[in-house]
Amino acid sequence: MISTTIENYIKAIFYLGETATNVTVSAVAERMQNSPASVSDMLRRLYEKGLIEDKNNITLTDQGSFLAKQIIRKHRLWETFLVKTLDFKWDEVHSIAEQLEHVQSSLLTERLERFLEYPETDPHGDPIPDKDGNFPNLSIIPLSEAEPGKSYIFRSVATDAKDFLNHLDNKGLQLGQRWVIIEKEEFDGSVKLLVDDKNEVYLSEKVAKNLNICSGQLD
């Protein structure tokens, strides 16, 4: 049987694997708020259970990866439920979904998904995998094509130019943020955003063309 603890490790490894090039013991320890010694020990158990490929190469097996996606699926469906159905704010739901994601019943997950009318993304705009673990193909568009008033998620950049990335950094822009388009200036194509419900940011058309977004739920 897979414990809640193991599920949390698998989820952490999945997320780290998405961003970091190679996942390390200390990165997992940092993320899980555990000591490296505990992580090292746990990795042995995950290997014995066939959830990671190797102790020296912390990569999920197919089985581990499927498990991770099931947990993420449940987490995101429950977050969607909490916001859409129970009127929670989109930034209040994480800790509750962390508990609900471990409830075991595939029928429950499917019924919840049906009730929510098969959402493609959660309230943070993150994609929800289907029951086979496939993520939806979210249509990615440049910020310059965004519609005023709508909510989007910052997904990727079209260039890696150092001064461009530096510019984003100065503006406080980071991947995964939720951007609401406040207004779009037809004259020069500049855009005014509300970032994470907190800061207003102005961007020129030149910049907006190089920022890729996808539509995030809950406008």
Add this chain to the structure above:
Amino acid sequence: MISTTIENYIKAIFYLGETATNVTVSAVAERMQNSPASVSDMLRRLYEKGLIEDKNNITLTDQGSFLAKQIIRKHRLWETFLVKTLDFKWDEVHSIAEQLEHVQSSLLTERLERFLEYPETDPHGDPIPDKDGNFPNLSIIPLSEAEPGKSYIFRSVATDAKDFLNHLDNKGLQLGQRWVIIEKEEFDGSVKLLVDDKNEVYLSEKVAKNLNICSGQLD
């Protein structure tokens, strides 16, 4: 912190306390499917945490009782959600609710209750305590006043006469059952029931007047 394990013990003791005169180690062991040794050990911990009055008198303290009612409240609200909102059958929901009842967030429980429009009973007809632990006053009526087509829960008997109880036993009638009124004969006041969605039972008016029921949800 109170673990899921402890919550399950407290719930078991609460339920046993409702029916049995005195709760014993072996009764708890039987109900929890654990060895008496484990239960004995756990009772020490429950006492240390102030959840039971005494090791020789297994009775919940006010704190323990409140905790039990919170768990029962969550269990019954989730069962109601599963049946009313996600279209589960009323006999499929127990094991899922056993997991959901341990999710910790009083705000979640209150929002769920509001979403369900403050139900007084769960799909089995069991009463749902409010957030202060008070059970609703379900209006108890004799079976002779039941309305055809509606669903009720068998709650109590108006007499303890031995041959009367024996008669109920012969008909397979037990407290807590869900009774759907199939028809009521105006001529002689006799009643035809469907017991727990399984057996049809005919009862005379004389018997029906001595059986107390309350309305159970989900007709």
Add this chain to the structure above:
DNA sequence: ATAAAATTTTAGACTAATCTAAATATTCAA
């Protein structure tokens, strides 16, 4: 009232998950 039966507690052991401290291995920079 006392012996047998039943119940409960204690003792000692196990597993999962964690820790700290120490040992070992790896990386990286001069």
Add this chain to the structure above:
DNA sequence: TTGAATATTTAGATTAGTCTAAAATTTTAT
């Protein structure tokens, strides 16, 4: 390429929750 810094593993302990087997206690029936 070698020594310092960093990262990882091992060793030994701890806690919660469980077990079996044995000891102690309580109940019950004669």
